[in-house]
Amino acid sequence: MGKVAPTPEPTRLSVVIPVYRSAQYIEPCLRAILSQTRPVDEVVLVDDRGDDGSIGMATRILTSADVEHRVVELDRNHGAGYARNAGLRAATGDVIWFFDSDDLADPTFAARMLDALVREDADFASCRTVFVDPVGAALGVAEPRQPRQGAVGGNEFARMLMRGKVKAYPPARLFRRAVLGDAPWDERRAYEDMAATLRIALRADRVALVDEPLLWYRQHPESTSQVTCTHTADVFAMGDEVARLAPELRERNTPSGWGSSWLEGSRNRSLARAFRYREVLIPAAHMAMRAAQANSGDPEVVRSLIAESRRRSSLADVVPLVASGQLRSAAFAVGMAASPSAYARVLRTR
Incomplete structure (x- = not known):
């Protein structure tokens, strides 16, 4: 009689969403989270003090959907890196999805990424990204197709990052909490994603690759990468x-x-x-x-x-x-x- 595979431990998935001046986008963002075929277990909203009413809109949507959620209120605007770290401290899940309040995702994102994470016994899972315009129309896929499905070592993924073969967008990942540390995201500056993701990759033993473009990254004129300041x-x-x-x-x-x-x-x-x-x-x-x-x-x-x-x-x-x-x-x-x-x-x- 063959060896019986162990039953995988239950996974609790927390979504951390920094919210800053997102009134135009917060409802479709949360609808993308609520429409996941594998329901998320918890949503952590971080009020980064945009003061445009988007936090109130978000809490009303999640309350009416009867989704477990909490709000972390910051004392002032600190930026995405600080807000993600604050949300991580408040999250209770063993797997973390950092999602931006203007982004969208394929309804199968959570299910397919969790499946890859568990199947490959990986520290985090990574998918490809579709750029969309302010109204959500697709503009193109950000990264080339991966040479294979499966997984790579953390060091190899770090090299892929530096070669531009994968982008450093946090919402395109599901992270096991243990690989993140206490405060993974840079808090002192904008462009906080790349160096932080590189550090996480260098700590990781194994990274699951999902070739499908499951994250929809919204490009709009107000984003940091589009405004000279x-x-x-x-x-x-x-x-x-x-x-x-x-x-x-x-x-x-x-x-x-x-x-x-x-x-x-x-x-x-x-x-x-x-x-x-x-x-x-x-x-x-x-x-x-x-x-x-x-x-x-x-x-x-x-x-x-x-x-x-x-x-x-x-x-x-x-x-x-x-x-x-x-x-x-x-x-x-x-x-x-x-x-x-x-x-x-x-x-x-x-």
Whole structure:
């Protein structure tokens, strides 16, 4: 007689939702949570003091649906990272879904992600993401298809993050509470997702991959990634933190023996360089240049972003960027070294 598989322990799923000026989106957000084919066990709303009535709307919707929920009231607006950490402390589940108050999800998200998490005995599960416009119409899938279903090691997932093969959107994950620690999200700045997700991945032994795009990420003009302001400069601090974490990466196929540490270090430096241009310098400079062309944003902030992007670019990076196939980044480095204003004129035509 074969061995009987153990009955899996019951899983309690808590959804943590920071709420800040979400009156336009909070109802469809909560309807997406309430329509899950595998019902969530608890909703934790974090009032990040947007003071637009969205918390009241949310509590009325959850109360009428008879869903277990609680509200964490912050003393003032702190931002998404602080609000997620506060919600995590109040949550009682052993699996946590951090959901943004303007996002949507496939009705099978919870069921399929939990199934992958348990089946693969993973520390967290990750799916692909669909971008949607302010009214919820699909714009396209954010990440390429994964080479396979199943799971990867946490270190391999960290490398996928740095290569841009997966995005660092927290709502596209289900996390076992144990892998998160006490305060996983950066509280000091905007662009709080990338370095935090990288740290979590480096702590994880195993990450379940779900190839389907089950999260619907809403893009709108008010989002941090779309507005040039003082918070935009936080992207540089994020890049610095990622660079500090890069040496912790381990390449699965790096040979052992003499020279292996040097080879691994060289690969990590190349990976960090490509990330710096793709995810930090090019986005910051392009946002600032487009703001200047549209006569929007604080002119001093715009000038500062362009100057900092230029300072962090280098002609010394051009050859290694070309060698690694990062032609767009190499062209950016040349353009910023030669003439940012000429580069901006070229950008205007694209």
